[in-house]
Amino acid sequence: MKKILSIVSGNPSGSLNIAIDISNYLKTKGYEVIDIFRKYNNTDLKGIIVIKDKFTIDYILSLGEFIRHSKPDLIIVHGYSTHIWTKLALVYAKIPVKLIHVEHNTEKYTAFRRYLTQKLDKYTDKYICVSKGVANHLIKQGIDKSKVEVIYNGIDIQSFDLAKEKHDIFTVGMVARFSKQKDQMTLIKAIEYLIKEKNEKINLLLMGIGKTRKKCEKYISEHNLDNNIKIIEGNFKDLIVKTDLFVLATHYEGLPLVLCEAMASKTPIIATDVPGVNEIVLNEKTGLLVKENEVSDLANNILRMKNDENIREFFSEKAYRFINEEFNLELMYKNYERRIKEFL
Structure with missing residues (x-):
């Protein structure tokens, strides 16, 4: 059974809802999906692993250790700036893992976070953007546009x-x-x-x-x-x-x-x-x-x-x-x- 880490901030949001929807669907298809929230779980969802984030380096190191020990086949990370710290955790873990970065918004990247996003591009196998507007905005941050794909969110x-x-x-x-x-x-x-x-x-x-x-x-x-x-x-x-x-x-x-x-x-x-x-x-x-x-x-x-x-x-x-x-x-x-x- 293939193991997937699904990582998102634990604050209620549209990106969290989509992350959980995708996670639950993949579980029905036979994947072992571990849901991980950054910082906190401000939802009523059960069975979530929360990686504490007293300060950013704490999150990076703790998540890196979790990645190293759980040995996932794939990481799906949702949202800014969680994707940056998760990629740094993957660098720290020093094990080969495929990573999909899902971008949900036209985020306001600071110069420092734009620099990190560019440097961590090589650890990102695919960028999935929820709209063409989001895709164009992300490409402007200096990542490899050949890795970018648009998948629209869906509703019931x-x-x-x-x-x-x-x-x-x-x-x-x-x-x-x-x-x-x-x-x-x-x-x-x-x-x-x-x-x-x-x-x-x-x-x-x-x-x-x-x-x-x-x-x-x-x-x-x-x-x-x-x-x-x-x-x-x-x-x-x-x-x-x-x-x-x-x-x-x-x-x-x-x-x-x-x-x-x-x-x-x-x-x-x-x-x-x-x-x-x-x-x-x-x-x-x-x-x-x-x-x-x-x-x-x-x-x-x-x-x-x-x-x-x-x-x-x-x-x-x-x-x-x-x-x-x-x-x-x-x-x-x-x-x-x-x-x-x-x-x-």
Whole structure:
């Protein structure tokens, strides 16, 4: 039985979800997969090995010892900067192991980490990127582009076949971590403009945790928007059934699965025109793309969607067909399995 180490940060994220999905699938195919989290296990998942990370060198040495003793046939490492420290651990272990580096986002590489990524390229047998935008960004860091392959993430499309809850006022939704990257504030201001300047009856539901949530809550309160804009708790499915339109006002992404989930629920989408996003939202085909950080552009397109039920239905149907073809879970599994079989 071939042994695989699947390594990812233990903080809940899209990359962690994908790593676990792939790991569980490979286990059903007869591989011995050991799931390893860096630093901590902030999930309710069992059977995970956590490599403590009091400081980076501690992680590198501890993981290196684990690699040396477990003698895996393959390492699959997900995410920045976990991939750098894992490759250094492999150098320390001094045993030949194939390594696949899965890049999930257009990460902001520092000069030092770009240098390390270049130097560790020879210890990387394959780079799998979750979108073309991520692939182009990673290649710019100076790695061997002949090793790069794009495999789109997938979702369980049928699980998002959800009945909408009845409501009287047109409702926009966004699910994302509250951060500068995700830029909920631009969406809040767009809805404020529609309410106060255009006298539109419209609601906004936001969901997520993060550093900018308090700032958003304060803005909503101080601008008397509490009746129309609410931050609710729960998960994506709790929010999407209450909405008529999904928006992602992000500044950069790898491949935002939340957009695929919205498409699977047949909810029309508006999102910013940035790499990763514009591989899912094809403008005027599977949704609408807007300029990032542009309140008026976002507000005008929300109004267009609100006022035209036919265009909402058109985008929803086209998007649903599109993700069935490109972003289904089985396709992702088969692509990863094919690549792993070639290595092993």
